[in-house]
Amino acid sequence: MSVIEIRQVSRWYGNVVAVNDVTMTIGPGVTGLLGPNGAGKSTLLHLMAGFLQPSGGTATLDAKPIWKNHDVYRTIGLVPEKEGVYGFLTGWQFVQSAARLHGLGDDAAERAIAQVDMAAAQDRRIETYSKGMRQRIKVAGALVHEPSVLLLDEPFNGMDPRQRLHLMDLVRQLGASGRTVVFSSHILEEVERVAQQIEVMVAGRHAASGDYREIRRRMTDRPHLFRVRSSDDRRLAAALIADTASGGVSFTPQGLEVRTVDFRRFTHQLPRLARDLGVRLWQVSPTDEDLESVFSYLSGRS
Numbered sequence: 001m002s003v004i005e006i007r008q009v010s011r012w013y014g015n016v017v018a019v020n021d022v023t024m025t026i027g028p029g030v031t032g033l034l035g036p037n038g039a040g041k042s043t044l045l046h047l048m049a050g051f052l053q054p055s056g057g058t059a060t061l062d063a064k065p066i067w068k069n070h071d072v073y074r075t076i077g078l079v080p081e082k083e084g085v086y087g088f089l090t091g092w093q094f095v096q097s098a099a100r101l102h103g104l105g106d107d108a109a110e111r112a113i114a115q116v117d118m119a120a121a122q123d124r125r126i127e128t129y130s131k132g133m134r135q136r137i138k139v140a141g142a143l144v145h146e147p148s149v150l151l152l153d154e155p156f157n158g159m160d161p162r163q164r165l166h167l168m169d170l171v172r173q174l175g176a177s178g179r180t181v182v183f184s185s186h187i188l189e190e191v192e193r194v195a196q197q198i199e200v201m202v203a204g205r206h207a208a209s210g211d212y213r214e215i216r217r218r219m220t221d222r223p224h225l226f227r228v229r230s231s232d233d234r235r236l237a238a239a240l241i242a243d244t245a246s247g248g249v250s251f252t253p254q255g256l257e258v259r260t261v262d263f264r265r266f267t268h269q270l271p272r273l274a275r276d277l278g279v280r281l282w283q284v285s286p287t288d289e290d291l292e293s294v295f296s297y298l299s300g301r302s
């Protein structure tokens with residue numbers, strides 16, 4: 001059983017703090033590292049892989065420090081986000097060279113290729129592969145030495161839906177086989193479909209931790225700001241102010257802005273109120289739903 005322990009880890013580049021005092025424990029199964037661009041996910045994965053030294057704090061695997069520890073490196077596989085594969089190599093040559101770097105023979109390469117279901121395409125050059133096939137051959141390269149920890153940086157980015165499902169299945173299987181699998185993503189729904197555990201990063205900090213339901217609930221329960229346009233904004237506003245779901249209503253040139261304190265009740269009540277008043281709803285849309293604001297809320301910054 002492989003457990004990654006990140007204890008008060010920080011990492012800065014010059015005066016940019018990419019990872020800021022992060023503490024988390026990651027055990028077997030699939031963990032999703034969720035956060036917007038620049039949140040520090042890649043940096044954290046590289047710290048877990050031993051590619052980067054923490055500027056402060058400790059990163060251990062089964063209580064052994066990861067940085068500069070070759071015994072630990074032998075149990076970790078990393079699939080970086082950047083392509084990093086030579087297009088002129090065939091899939092077989094790429095995985096074979098990864099195996100040789102670990103001092104392993106062709107049988108290891110064969111097994112890894114079979115694991116990602118790429119045997120049929122292994123003799124084609126990588127430049128002829130689709131994005132999904134490329135990603136799978138990279139996973140094979142990271143699996144040759146049968147690591148107990150697999151780290152994947154934005155593995156589903158840029159894939160078409162069919163390829164994405166295929167890779168999601170593979171990641172799930174790898175987690176179900178007892179490995180400790182961590183992948184990064186900026187899409188909650190993607191993380192939800194693959195990971196049992198979610199760790200949210202925002203602006204270098206560890207903002208939340210839990211399963212999908214827990215994270216979703218925290219995102220939904222936060223105050224929301226809605227823009228509402230209707231056939232009679234004034235009447236609707238009066239009714240909304242009287243309802244406990246709204247924390248405040250203001251008039252703007254674009255319509256009403258309603259701050260809700262109870263998302264569920266508001267989305268339930270608004271159509272009922274409008275119907276009872278005989279008011280037509282023309283537009284109901286959240287104004288602060290961008291990813292950044294959702295994540296900021298989770299991190300307690302808004």
Ligand SMILES: Nc1ncnc2c1ncn2[C@@H]1O[C@H](COP(=O)(O)OP(=O)(O)OP(=O)(O)O)[C@@H](O)[C@H]1O
Binds near residue numbers: 013035036040043
């Ligand atoms: N080598 C580097 N030199 C300077 N700054 C860096 C370097 N690598 C990352 N950063 C900065 O550190 C912060 C975190 O970057 P990181 O790549 O870890 O985030 P991320 O969550 O993986 O985002 P993305 O999905 O955009 O890669 C960003 O502000 C980034 O600009």
